[in-house]
Amino acid sequence: MKNYLIRAAGRFFKKLRKLLIVPGERWIKRMGIRYGSDDIPVLVFQVGKVGSSTVYYSLINAGIRCEHVHRISPENIKRIADDRRQRGLPVKDERLGLALNGRLKRANEKVRIITMVREPVGRNISAFFQNLADCYGKVPLHLIPVEEAIRRFFDEYPHHIVLEWFEAELERVTGVSLYDQPFPHQKQWMIIHEGRFEILVLRVEAPDNIKSEAIKTFLNLPSIDLVRANVGDVKVYARLYEEFRTRISLPEEYLNTMLESKYARHFYSVDEIAGIRASYSDGGGSNNAGVAGVRGHECA
Numbered sequence: 001m002k003n004y005l006i007r008a009a010g011r012f013f014k015k016l017r018k019l020l021i022v023p024g025e026r027w028i029k030r031m032g033i034r035y036g037s038d039d040i041p042v043l044v045f046q047v048g049k050v051g052s053s054t055v056y057y058s059l060i061n062a063g064i065r066c067e068h069v070h071r072i073s074p075e076n077i078k079r080i081a082d083d084r085r086q087r088g089l090p091v092k093d094e095r096l097g098l099a100l101n102g103r104l105k106r107a108n109e110k111v112r113i114i115t116m117v118r119e120p121v122g123r124n125i126s127a128f129f130q131n132l133a134d135c136y137g138k139v140p141l142h143l144i145p146v147e148e149a150i151r152r153f154f155d156e157y158p159h160h161i162v163l164e165w166f167e168a169e170l171e172r173v174t175g176v177s178l179y180d181q182p183f184p185h186q187k188q189w190m191i192i193h194e195g196r197f198e199i200l201v202l203r204v205e206a207p208d209n210i211k212s213e214a215i216k217t218f219l220n221l222p223s224i225d226l227v228r229a230n231v232g233d234v235k236v237y238a239r240l241y242e243e244f245r246t247r248i249s250l251p252e253e254y255l256n257t258m259l260e261s262k263y264a265r266h267f268y269s270v271d272e273i274a275g276i277r278a279s280y281s282d283g284g285g286s287n288n289a290g291v292a293g294v295r296g297h298e299c300a
Contacts, residue, residue: 051204
């Protein structure tokens with residue numbers, strides 16, 4: 001009986017913390033970001049599933065004050081929230097992004113942003129699985145047939161998000177267009193200084209030593225160790241994820257949409273794009289599922 005009461009009390013205080021204490025801590029944090037006088041933290045700000053969690057937790061481990069966010073633009077946040085409400089899905093907590101938007105609008109100090117790039121096909125597959133349970137029901141992930149996952153990837157996933165994110169978010173929030181300057185494909189990273197914004201643009205495909213060098217240079221650090229985080233291969237859906245990647249055959253139309261986009265052509269060389277295409281092509285890239293379009297729902 002005593003052990004039961006102890007466990008029950010533990011569960012009660014865990015729920016109490018989740019309902020009251022954690023939201024209160026988050027509220028204080030958001031108010032500090034929006035109205036505080038401290039310097040704006042380093043922002044790890046990019047579309048999802050491009051390796052940003054690794055960078056964020058590496059900075060945290062190095063003692064760097066930073067925030068990790070995918071959306072700051074109120075217009076984009078509202079558009080995605082409206083789409084989720086329409087489909088009966090819970091709206092994601094975007095208050096950190098909105099707090100940052102308010103602070104950025106009224107602040108004049110220097111803002112340092114790390115943003116990342118990933119080839120769009122692999123990024124979309126990873127993001128599809130990241131959002132699988134949220135967007136496509138509560139069926140246990142290991143019970144989803146791979147054929148069903150492939151069909152839903154083509155028919156329902158919003159493939160356009162990665163192609164449009166820099167205009168919809170980074171450019172709208174900062175006024176800086178990454179497309180105005182050529183990207184050094186061989187170096188795989190660059191630093192942009194424009195107005196009060198300093199932006200590190202880093203390709204996720206770069207080796208870890210290059211990523212570390214880029215971050216050290218940008219933040220003037222003596223060293224930094226990268227900490228792996230949010231890796232699809234070790235998640236609950238790892239088996240389905242691996243089978244999906246093995247069995248999917250991407251239509252030429254889809255590869256053209258992704259790899260001939262402004263995004264892909266800017267951040268990857270012609271030879272790199274050819275290599276990416278070859279890695280996904282399979283006998284001409286046909287798939288019986290077809291492609292219903294690239295817009296889909298706003299679940300990413």
